[in-house]
Structures are given as structure tokens and as C-alpha cells.
Amino acid sequence: MSDEPEHGAGTEPVRILAPDGSPVGDADVGLSPEELRELLRWMVLARRLDRECVALQRQGELTVYPGFEGQEAAQVGSAFALGQLDFVWPTFRELAVALVRGVDAVQYLQYHRGTWHGGPYDPRATRFGPICIPIATQLPHAAGYALGQRLDGSDAVTMAYFGDGSTSEGDFHEAANLAGVWRLPMVLFCQNNGWAISLPSSEQTAGEIWRRAEGYGFPGVRVDGNDVLAVHRATARALERARRGDGPTLIEAMTYRIGAHSTADDATRYRDDAEVERARAADPIARFRSWLLAAGHADDRFVTACEEQADAFALEVRTGVIATPAPPAEWMFDWVYADPPPSLGRQRDEALG
Amino acid sequence: MTEWTMSGALNRALYDALAEDPRVLVFGEDVGRSGGVFRVTDGLQAEYGEARVFDTPISEAGIAGAAVGLCFAGWRPVVEMQFDAFSYPAMEQVVDHVAKMRMRVRGRVDMSITLRIPAFGGIKGKEHHGESPETYYAHTAGLKVVAPSSALDAYRLLRQAIADPDPVIVLEPKARYWSKESGELASDGPGIGNARVLRDGENVTLMAWGAMVARVLDSAAILADEAISARVVDLRSLSPLDDAVLERCARETGRVVVVHEAPRSVGLGAEVAARIMELAFDHLQAPVARVTGWDTPYPPASLEQLYLPSVERICDAARKVVAY
Numbered sequence: 001m002s003d004e005p006e007h008g009a010g011t012e013p014v015r016i017l018a019p020d021g022s023p024v025g026d027a028d029v030g031l032s033p034e035e036l037r038e039l040l041r042w043m044v045l046a047r048r049l050d051r052e053c054v055a056l057q058r059q060g061e062l063t064v065y066p067g068f069e070g071q072e073a074a075q076v077g078s079a080f081a082l083g084q085l086d087f088v089w090p091t092f093r094e095l096a097v098a099l100v101r102g103v104d105a106v107q108y109l110q111y112h113r114g115t116w117h118g119g120p121y122d123p124r125a126t127r128f129g130p131i132c133i134p135i136a137t138q139l140p141h142a143a144g145y146a147l148g149q150r151l152d153g154s155d156a157v158t159m160a161y162f163g164d165g166s167t168s169e170g171d172f173h174e175a176a177n178l179a180g181v182w183r184l185p186m187v188l189f190c191q192n193n194g195w196a197i198s199l200p201s202s203e204q205t206a207g208e209i210w211r212r213a214e215g216y217g218f219p220g221v222r223v224d225g226n227d228v229l230a231v232h233r234a235t236a237r238a239l240e241r242a243r244r245g246d247g248p249t250l251i252e253a254m255t256y257r258i259g260a261h262s263t264a265d266d267a268t269r270y271r272d273d274a275e276v277e278r279a280r281a282a283d284p285i286a287r288f289r290s291w292l293l294a295a296g297h298a299d300d301r302f303v304t305a306c307e308e309q310a311d312a313f314a315l316e317v318r319t320g321v322i323a324t325p326a327p328p329a330e331w332m333f334d335w336v337y338a339d340p341p342p343s344l345g346r347q348r349d350e351a352l353g
Numbered sequence: 354m355t356e357w358t359m360s361g362a363l364n365r366a367l368y369d370a371l372a373e374d375p376r377v378l379v380f381g382e383d384v385g386r387s388g389g390v391f392r393v394t395d396g397l398q399a400e401y402g403e404a405r406v407f408d409t410p411i412s413e414a415g416i417a418g419a420a421v422g423l424c425f426a427g428w429r430p431v432v433e434m435q436f437d438a439f440s441y442p443a444m445e446q447v448v449d450h451v452a453k454m455r456m457r458v459r460g461r462v463d464m465s466i467t468l469r470i471p472a473f474g475g476i477k478g479k480e481h482h483g484e485s486p487e488t489y490y491a492h493t494a495g496l497k498v499v500a501p502s503s504a505l506d507a508y509r510l511l512r513q514a515i516a517d518p519d520p521v522i523v524l525e526p527k528a529r530y531w532s533k534e535s536g537e538l539a540s541d542g543p544g545i546g547n548a549r550v551l552r553d554g555e556n557v558t559l560m561a562w563g564a565m566v567a568r569v570l571d572s573a574a575i576l577a578d579e580a581i582s583a584r585v586v587d588l589r590s591l592s593p594l595d596d597a598v599l600e601r602c603a604r605e606t607g608r609v610v611v612v613h614e615a616p617r618s619v620g621l622g623a624e625v626a627a628r629i630m631e632l633a634f635d636h637l638q639a640p641v642a643r644v645t646g647w648d649t650p651y652p653p654a655s656l657e658q659l660y661l662p663s664v665e666r667i668c669d670a671a672r673k674v675v676a677y
């Protein structure tokens with residue numbers, strides 16, 4: 001196992017498990033059997049919750065919800081590699097990362113319930129930044145945070161998530177450039193899920209995203225984002241490199257958005273069902289489960305237990321979400337300023353009567 | 354008593370803030386080695402080192418966005434946008450995050466960011482170097498906006514902006530960078546949110562900010578010769594506005610002229626006029642008058658004096674309002 005990122009000829013992503021679960025690389029990524037089982041448990045839990053969220057939206061309990069089915073390995077594999085003090089800057093699609101980070105799912109879902117913008121959870125305590133909708137704008141935040149951490153002498157690493165579509169934004173370029181020129185302790189983790197709403201990644205950019213790293217002066221690697229072991233190993237190496245002080249890495253995890261962009265989107269308008277079916281056949285959970293069972297790290301009882309746990313968790317979250325009331329009206333005014341102007345106080349009185 | 358240029362006073366404000374608070378960072382384009390295109394950051398890097406005072410790539414969104422991240426890490430960023438129009442690439446970061454982040458995280462992280470922007474016209478600048486962006490920022494909930502008019506007040510406002518827990522946009526009038534004022538620098542005194550009455554008067558109040566304050570003072574002197582006693586108010590805090598001073602002056606003089614460089618339509622003068630109506634309508638003896646730039650892009654150097662409110666236009670407006 002070399003320390004350098006291994007890329008295939010141009011496009012072939014680094015892979016440890018073939019889509020059928022058979023190992024094609026060294027499956028020893030430094031995780032104990034128990035940790036390997038944890039990976040499966042998180043992925044199963046995340047998928048179950050994701051489906052519950054879609055249902056909650058259909059039932060009117062959530063506003064528009066952006067699902068991540070198909071991206072469980074990319075999210076869980078990368079998040080599982082993070083150290084306790086590492087800080088995540090997410091987009092709006094990283095619910096699985098949030099779970100692995102220990103963010104309370106009911107609090108997280110306040111965002112999609114429409115009761116709070118941003119991060120109702122405590123971003124500093126959870127080390128998971130506020131949910132970020134304006135595409136790629138979280139990336140300069142990550143760069144600044146990484147700089148701040150380094151100025152304090154911390155060896156914590158900053159992890160920034162973004163999609164393939166985000167790489168067309170100026171903020172991606174600005175953040176990657178800052179990361180390179182300042183050698184920031186940061187990992188830029190792109191989930192290339194093939195789509196940005198209706199635009200396929202082939203129309204998003206003519207090149208390969210991982211290759212851009214070279215232009216910024218740091219390494220890039222393309223991994224099979226549906227191979228949780230490959231994702232974990234690539235992320236762990238990138239984190240280690242950043243922790244050593246050797247600067248950032250760009251990881252492009254090739255995955256697929258099985259669902260529509262969000263519950264408000266109808267993907268049949270722009271993509272073939274056949275493509276989705278092919279992607280389902282490369283399912284990240286089935287792949288890892290079959291390897292885990294074949295390698296003897298887990299048995300069917302464990303798999304069943306994971307599923308039961310996930311059902312119970314989804315029910316618990318559902319109950320919590322539904323029980324969440326609208327926020328008190330004064331909250332609309334309370335945190336706009338630390339030191340609010342008198343005119344805002346008068347408007348507050350006017351609004352609250 | 355020391356004589357200060359505004360540039361020198363601002364430089365001193367940064368120097369003192371860096372000395373007092375080890376969490377203050379100063380960064381932006383050419384602010385380090387070169388000391389900034391207007392020399393406002395001159396010597397700071399030599400004194401405080403490259404970790405606390407540093408150059409960035411040409412990357413306005415990156416600068417503003419990094420400031421947000423630095424706040425999460427407990428730092429107090431003071432950043433420079435090189436010129437007014439070049440603050441626009443950072444607009445998304447400023448409006449979507451700098452302004453809203455504190456609310457988004459329920460007050461758990463303050464956005465104690467100071468965004469310094471050399472602004473306004475009057476220096477025969479190239480295009481994109483004479484913009485008055487105050488309305489964009491003042492219209493954004495979560496931001497505070499100040500514009501000093503003199504050296505000593507520039508020191509005070511910048512120190513207060515840096516100490517403020519909320520994000521403050523400091524619009525530094527380029528045309529006044531080399532203007533001089535004598536006195537002792539102090540950060541106490543009128544705060545953000547307070548206007549200052551610079552000259553007393555009874556017949557009409559002239560309100561302005563930034564470089565227009567000097568023209569309004571000149572106008573008041575001319576009007577005095579005509580037996581028109583004009584009060585001069587430096588609004589200086591554009592968001593929040595000082596409602597108390599607006600109300601008091603409108604009541605006491607009954608007539609108000611508001612002067613700004615920005616285009617008239619939807620300029621901050623409209624907000625000032627509306628507030629005065631809300632607060633003191635019964636005391637008004639004439640409609641509030643506006644003397645402003647035209648609703649055109651800022652013109653080339655040879656036409657800028659036609660664009661900017663002149664002493665003649667200001668005096669004319671005051672005479673009309675008084676004769677109303």
C-alpha cells in the first residue's frame with residue numbers, strides 16, 4: 001500500500017471492493033472488525049433515516065428535503081475517519097455525516113422542518129458547521145477555520161464537503177486556492193453524485209475534478225465513492241497528511257444520487273430510469289455488507305439487528321420531528337445582532353404586539 | 354496636540370487594536386508588505402508579524418468567507434476590500450453569511466468582523482473606484498455600517514467597529530484619507546448608532562456622511578453669511594441610524610436637507626426622509642430635500658464634480674427649504 005494516491009488511467013477511481021463486494025485491493029484499512037461493523041451500522045441507519053425523511057416530507061412534516069440515497073458510503077466512510085476535534089463544513093446533503101458526528105437528528109431536521117435556518121444544533125460543540133445552501137460558500141469558511149485552528153497551534157483538521165456542481169462556483173476556486181497557497185490543514189471532499197439538480201457532471205465541467213488539485217499545488221485523488229473502505233482509506237490518509245502539516249488534499253468520491261435532487265424535484269424530466277437502475281446495482285450498502293459477511297466480520301444476525309435498530313431510530317426521530325413546535329415569534333428578532341439597534345427593538349414590539 | 358491624517362488615524366486604530374487584543378487579525382490584498390494601497394495598514398506587519406497581518410490572494414469572497422470561518426475559531430478578523438466596487442465579489446458571503454450567521458447559529462458565534470472598504474468618489478478615480486455602496490449594506494439585516502468624515506472620528510469608529518460583537522462595514526471616504534485633524538485619538542465618545550452635531554443652527558439641518566460632511570460644513574458657512582443658520586449633522590452611523598438625533602433636529606429646525614454621493618433613488622437619503630416623517634411629521638415646515646449623486650453610473654474624472662453634490666447645490670436646496 002503506497003502512501004501516494006493511486007489513480008487509474010485517467011478516470012478509474014481507487015477501489016478496494018468491486019461492486020459485487022469482492023476485494024480488488026488491500027481491504028486492511030486499519031479498522032478493527034468492530035469498527036467495520038460500525039460502518040455498516042451507520043450506513044443502514046442513515047439510509048433508513050433518509051427514507052423516513054422523504055416520507056415525513058410527503059406527509060407535510062418536513063419542507064423540501066434533499067435526500068442522499070446512494071451516497072451513504074461516501075458520507076459515512078469519510079466522516080468515520082475524522083478525529084474528535086476535526087471540524088466539518090457541510091452542504092445541505094450531509095445528514096449521514098451529521099449522524100456520524102453525533103449531531104442530534106431531530107435538531108438537524110429543524111432545518112428541513114422549516115423551524116430554523118442554519119444550525120439549530122451547536123456547531124462548536126458538535127464540530128459540524130451550519131447547513132449551507134448557497135453553493136460552495138461553506139468552502140471559504142472552512143479555509144478560514146483551518147487557518148484559525150493552525151494559528152492556535154491545534155492539530156485538528158478542517159473537512160469541507162461539496163458536490164460536483166459546486167466546483168463550478170468561484171467560491172470553490174477561491175477556497176481551494178487559499179488552501180493551497182496557505183497549505184491549510186484541510187480536506188476538500190467532493191461527492192460527485194453525477195448530477196447538480198438536472199445538470200449532469202459531464203456538462204458541469206469538461207475536466208476531472210480531482211485533477212484540479214494539481215493546479216492548486218496539492219494532491220488530488222479520485223475514489224470509488226460507493227466503496228466505503230476506499231473512501232475511508234483515502235480520507236484517513238488526507239487527514240493524516242493535513243495533520244502532519246503537509247497541507248490539503250482534494251478527494252473526488254464518485255457516487256450517485258439515486259433519488260431526485262430533492263422532494264421538490266422530478267428527476268424523470270431529465271434522466272433515464274435505466275441509469276438509476278444501473279446505479280442501484282452498484283449499491284454501496286449491499287457491496288460492503290456482502291464483503292463484511294464473506295470476510296466473517298459480521299453475520300446475518302448482526303445485519304438484522306442493524307436494520308431493527310435503524311427502524312427504531314427512524315421512529316424515534318419521526319416522533320421528535322413531529323413534536324417540534326414552531327419557534328417562539330421573538331426568535332425572529334433575538335439573534336440578528338449581539339447588540340441590536342433601538343429601531344429593531346421597536347419593530348420587535350410592533351410585530352409581537 | 355498631534356495632527357492626524359485620516360489614513361494615519363486609521364492606521365493607528367489598527368495598530369492599537371492589534372496591541373490590545375491578541376485575537377485581532379488584519380488581512381486583505383496588499384495589506385502586508387506594501388501596507389495597503391492607501392497606506393492604512395502601513396507598518397503593521399513589521400510590528401505584529403505575518404501571522405496576524407497578512408496578504409491574501411485577490412480573492413474577495415475568499416477573504417470575507419475566511420473571516421466567517423475565523424470567527425468560528427474564535428478570532429476577530431479585520432479585513433480590507435481594496436476598493437468599493439471590488440467588495441462586490443464578496444457580496445454573497447457578506448449578505449448570506451457575515452450578516453446572518455449569528456442568527457443561524459442562535460447567537461452561539463458572534464460575527465465580530467470588521468470589513469474596511471475605501472469608498473465614495475472625488476479622487477478622479479478610474480471607473481469602479483468611486484462607488485457609494487452604503488445602501489447595499491445598510492439594507493442587509495445583521496450588518497452595521499459606518500462612514501467617518503474626519504481623522505479623529507475615523508479612529509474612534511474603527512476602534513469601536515473592531516470591538517463590536519456584530520459585523521461592521523467601515524466605509525472610508527477615499528477623498529478624505531489625506532485630510533488632517535488635530536487632537537488626541539480616543540475610542541470613547543459617540544458610539545456606533547450615534548450621529549454627531551458638528552455645527553449648531555436653527556433654520557435648517559444639513560445631514561451628510563463621509564466626504565460630503567466637509568462640503569456641508571462649507572455650505573453652512575456660506576449660508577450663515579445669508580443669515581441662514583444651518584445645523585450640520587454627521588450621521589456617521591448609517592446602520593443603525595440615530596433616530597433620536599433625526600427626530601430632535603427635525604423638530605428643532607423644522608427643515609432638513611440630506612446630502613449623499615450615492616444615486617438619489619432608493620439612496621439612504623430616502624430612508625432618512627421617511628424616518629423624519631415618521632418621527633416628526635407635525636414639526637416639519639417643508640418637505641425633506643435630497644441633494645445627491647444622479648441616478649447614473651459614477652462618471653469619469655472629468656465629470657465627477659458635476660455628479661457629486663456641490664456646495665452650490667447644497668446651498669440652493671437649503672435656501673429653497675428655508676423659503677418654503
Ligand SMILES: Cc1ncc(C[n+]2csc(CCOP(=O)(O)OP(=O)(O)O)c2C)c(N)n1
Nearest residue numbers: 093133134135163164165166193195196197
Ligand atoms: C449559489 C447557488 N446557486 C444555485 C443554487 C441552487 N442549487 C441548489 S443545489 C444545486 C445543485 C448543487 O449540485 P452539487 O454541488 O453537485 O450538489 P448536489 O445537489 O448534487 O449534492 C443548485 C444549483 C444554490 N443553492 N446556490
Ligand SMILES: [Mg+2]
Nearest residue numbers: 163164195196
Ligand atoms: Mg452533485
